[in-house]
Amino acid sequence: MAVAAAVVVIAVVAVVLSGGSAARSQLEDFLAAWEAERYDRAAALTDAGRREVRRALEENRDGLDGATLTTEVLELEEDGGAAHGRVRLSWDVPVVGTFEYAVEIALAKAGDDWAVQWSPQVVHSELEAGQRLGTARDFGDRRPILDRRGRALVSQRPVVDIGIVPEKLEDREAALAALETHADVDPRPIRRALRAAAPKQFVAAITLRDEEFVAIHDALDRVPGIEFANRMMPLASTRAFARALLGTVAAATAEQLEELGEPYGVGDEVGQWGLQAAFERELGGTPTARVLLRGPDGIPLKVLRETEGRPGRALRTTIDSDVQEAAEDALGARRGNAAIVALEPSSGDVLAVANRPVDDTFNRAFEGRYPPGSTFKVVSTAALLDEGLDPADTVACPSTITVGGRRFRNFEGTARGAVPFRTDFAYSCNTAFVSLADRLEDDALPQMAERFGLGRQYELALRAFGGDVPRATSPADRGETVIGQGRVLVSPLALAGVAGTVAAGRWQQPRLTRADPRRSGPRLPDDISEPLRSLMRDVVEYGTGTAASGAPGAIAGKTGTAEFGGGDPPRTHAWFIAFRRDLAIAVLVENAPSGGEVAAPIAAEFFAHPGLP
Numbered sequence: 096m097a098v099a100a101a102v103v104v105i106a107v108v109a110v111v112l113s114g115g116s117a118a119r120s121q122l123e124d125f126l127a128a129w130e131a132e133r134y135d136r137a138a139a140l141t142d143a144g145r146r147e148v149r150r151a152l153e154e155n156r157d158g159l160d161g162a163t164l165t166t167e168v169l170e171l172e173e174d175g176g177a178a179h180g181r182v183r184l185s186w187d188v189p190v191v192g193t194f195e196y197a198v199e200i201a202l203a204k205a206g207d208d209w210a211v212q213w214s215p216q217v218v219h220s221e222l223e224a225g226q227r228l229g230t231a232r233d234f235g236d237r238r239p240i241l242d243r244r245g246r247a248l249v250s251q252r253p254v255v256d257i258g259i260v261p262e263k264l265e266d267r268e269a270a271l272a273a274l275e276t277h278a279d280v281d282p283r284p285i286r287r288a289l290r291a292a293a294p295k296q297f298v299a300a301i302t303l304r305d306e307e308f309v310a311i312h313d314a315l316d317r318v319p320g321i322e323f324a325n326r327m328m329p330l331a332s333t334r335a336f337a338r339a340l341l342g343t344v345a346a347a348t349a350e351q352l353e354e355l356g357e358p359y360g361v362g363d364e365v366g367q368w369g370l371q372a373a374f375e376r377e378l379g380g381t382p383t384a385r386v387l388l389r390g391p392d393g394i395p396l397k398v399l400r401e402t403e404g405r406p407g408r409a410l411r412t413t414i415d416s417d418v419q420e421a422a423e424d425a426l427g428a429r430r431g432n433a434a435i436v437a438l439e440p441s442s443g444d445v446l447a448v449a450n451r452p453v454d455d456t457f458n459r460a461f462e463g464r465y466p467p468g469s470t471f472k473v474v475s476t477a478a479l480l481d482e483g484l485d486p487a488d489t490v491a492c493p494s495t496i497t498v499g500g501r502r503f504r505n506f507e508g509t510a511r512g513a514v515p516f517r518t519d520f521a522y523s524c525n526t527a528f529v530s531l532a533d534r535l536e537d538d539a540l541p542q543m544a545e546r547f548g549l550g551r552q553y554e555l556a557l558r559a560f561g562g563d564v565p566r567a568t569s570p571a572d573r574g575e576t577v578i579g580q581g582r583v584l585v586s587p588l589a590l591a592g593v594a595g596t597v598a599a600g601r602w603q604q605p606r607l608t609r610a611d612p613r614r615s616g617p618r619l620p621d622d623i624s625e626p627l628r629s630l631m632r633d634v635v636e637y638g639t640g641t642a643a644s645g646a647p648g649a650i651a652g653k654t655g656t657a658e659f660g661g662g663d664p665p666r667t668h669a670w671f672i673a674f675r676r677d678l679a680i681a682v683l684v685e686n687a688p689s690g691g692e693v694a695a696p697i698a699a700e701f702f703a704h705p706g707l708p
Contacts, residue, residue: 118178118202119171121209126166126182132156142203143213151227155218158229158389159194160360162186169197176204184218190232190358190384194400196220221399225391228399232360232382237329238407240341240370240378242416243444249329249341249371255308256324257301257315259285262294264320273318274300277311297322304330329371329378337419339450339458340557342369358382358404368456370410370607373556380407413444413606418678421704422449425682425697432685434460435701436587440595440679443603443613445588460587461559465683468657468690469523470670471579473593473627474564476520478543480623482534486517486630490531492524499571503529503578506656506689520630521638523654529574537567540576546616548592548602549585556608562589580658587681594672595679597631597651600624631673640671642695646702648675654690669693678708 121140128137129152138148156162164186171180179201186194198220201212215222222228240249257278259270267289271282280300288298303311308323315321329344331337347355347365358381359365365379366372386400422435429451437447448460457463476484494510496503505525511518519527541564544550549562562585567573575581585593588605596602596619604614619627631651634640639654655670669687671694673680680698687693701707 116171116173116178118173118204118209119168119180122168122171122178122180122182122200122202122211125211126168130164130166140211141213142205142210148213151215151218155228158227159186159386160189160230162188162194178202178204178209186386188230188384188386188400189360190382191230191386191400191402192384194386219388219399221388221397226396227389229387229389229393229395231385231387231395232358232363233385233404234363234379234382235404235406236327237344237364238378238380238409239329240374240410240412242412242414242419243446244415245411246416248337248412248414248416248419249331251327252330253305254302254326254328254330255305256297256299256326257303257308258297258299258322258324259289259320260295260297260322261289261292261320263322267320270318270320273315273321277314278303297324302328304334307334333423335423335449335453337414337423337448338369338453339456339460340369340414340448342366342371342373342456344371358384369458370412370556374410378407378410381405410608412608413439413442413446413611414448415446417704417706418446418708419449421701421707422447422680424704425449425701426451429684431687432459433697434463434587434683435680435697436460436591437678437680437701438588438591438595438605439677440599440603440674441677443592443595443606445605445607446678448588458557459683461555461557463586463683464560464563464584465586465668465685466581466583466657466659467579467585467590468655468668468670469525469579470590470593470653470655470657470672470681470690471583471585472520472523472528472577473597473631473653473672474544474547474549475528475540475577475579476630477547477619477623477627478535478539479531480626481543481620482539484516484531484534486515486520486626488516489513490516490519490527492519492522492527494526496526496529498529498532498574499569501571501574503574517630517633521633523634523639525578528577532573532577533570535573535577537573540564540573541566546602546619547596548604548616549589551604553588553605554612554614555605556611559588559605560584560586562586579655587683590670590672590683591679591681594631594652594674594681597624597627598674598677598679635673639689639691640673640695642691643671643673643699643702646675646699648702650675650698650702652695652698654695656689656691671695671698673698673702675702676708 125140134149134152138145167183169181188194202209239247274280292298344364366375381404383404384402387395388397433451435449438445491513492511544564551561553559553561565582601618602616635652640652652673657668658665660666669684669690671682671690682694682697684693
């Protein structure tokens with residue numbers, strides 16, 4: 096009898112090790128179908144209903160964010176009509192990495208065929224009916240954006256999410272009307288979201304700062320179905336404060352997720368524009384990622400695997416909080432398109448970037464492209480001084496002049512007659528400049544403009560337009576260029592650099608973060624920089640920029656009224672560029688009558704702000 100028993104054992108072992116048994120083949124077929132996401136095929140190889148197995152396999156893979164599965168049969172024991180296998184499951188889970196473990200899988204023979212005996216433990220030994228595998232990511236607190244002194248420009252601040260819970264609604268349209276009236280929420284997307292929402296789901300409508308929420312709390316609190324949720328969010332001190340520059344944080348769109356890739360997923364909050372978007376990975380860090388056991392209601396029951404994330408890093412910028420506040424206050428509640436850029440001429444450090452309207456995310460201060468109008472006369476004057484012009488030279492200022500078949504006129508048709516060039520500059524006489532344009536070679540203005548930073552490619556953390564000053568191709572083209580019209584284009588940042596070049600005697604590459612490189616242009620000769628400083632002082636003391644003279648300190652500036660479009664008369668943008676000691680600015684107001692009338696007073700308010708250098 097002992098010999099016979101030994102023969103039986105040897106026979107069983109032979110079945111296990113040979114790998115050729117029908118039970119093993121059935122198990123390997125099941126695993127191969129599972130790996131390949133052929134769920135109907137996998138389900139057909141079990142003893143359970145196809146719908147049940149398909150749903151379980153699919154939901155668990157989806158719960159692991161579409162992880163790739165690799166399997167290996169470690170051992171298989173067969174005893175008559177039953178078999179027992181031990182299988183290694185290795186999931187490649189996005190963000191988490193490898194999630195590997197072993198499961199026990201039983202098979203039973205029915206007639207000539209084998210079938211996998213289905214249970215939730217086929218997927219994981221700790222799964223029970225109604226449970227599934229899942230993942231979670233936690234980025235932790237987003238790091239702040241700091242100013243040049245280390246003060247927080249953006250930090251975690253309390254906000255309130257306002258939304259609707261469908262099962263608590265009594266009158267859907269009344270709730271939507273309340274949100275539209277008191278929170279300025281468009282009801283159409285909320286109405287669509289409610290149709291697809293689960294009864295208990297919180298359908299977010301808007302997120303408000305605490306101080307904004309307080310004003311409408313009572314009106315919304317009495318509407319059934321409208322609910323509130325408190326949380327923290329990275330924000331600046333006010334909604335307007337450098338908004339287009341700094342950006343904001345919100346749930347990632349499908350397009351953003353595709354662009355960012357791992358470790359981001361649905362529901363993650365990411366920078367939407369500005370510095371928040373440009374430095375998303377630095378500020379957000381990488382998340383702590385977990386594989387979870389989730390209950391029927393999706394609530395996490397147990398952590399099965401965890402990958403520790405990396406905390407984000409604070410971003411130090413060149414922005415000065417005090418200067419930024421001055422820029423915001425100077426623009427105030429203006430609803431039209433406008434911008435202020437302030438920088439430090441000696442270093443190129445950008446100290447303030449303010450844009451209006453507040454709701455517009457376009458950073459027109461950096462990316463806008465506009466004709467500079469008479470602010471460009473600073474560059475033109477530098478080129479003329481380089482050709483030997485003396486500010487005391489008499490240069491006539493008639494009301495109109497025709498060059499190359501093109502008729503040029505002064506703003507509002509003024510004429511000052513034969514006056515010193517210094518007066519022509521102070522009162523921004525177009526005809527005087529056009530009459531001098533033939534002293535310049537066709538490439539003189541582009542070459543001088545480059546010394547002021549115009550036409551250069553900026554190496555900045557954010558996109559910025561450095562200007563474009565094309566070579567003149569005709570006498571009329573040269574006449575347009577010399578007064579900042581025609582094909583000449585600049586941004587407010589570029590024009591602030593022009594003022595800064597006069598102040599410091601050389602152009603400095605604008606810098607927004609410590610990572611931005613330091614670059615310098617060639618030094619302007621004293622016989623160009625010193626007369627320019629004096630001429631720009633004249634503009635503020637008695638010329639077109641006297642509206643800026645009320646601010647303290649010796650402000651030097653230049654107005655600009657830039658024509659654009661084909662209207663008769665053409666529409667205009669208002670400009671004012673200026674400097675005081677080591678602080679230079681450019682002010683732009685779109686669709687405004689004149690730089691002296693509109694932009695210069697904004698500059699005066701800026702320079703009058705307490706605490707400025």
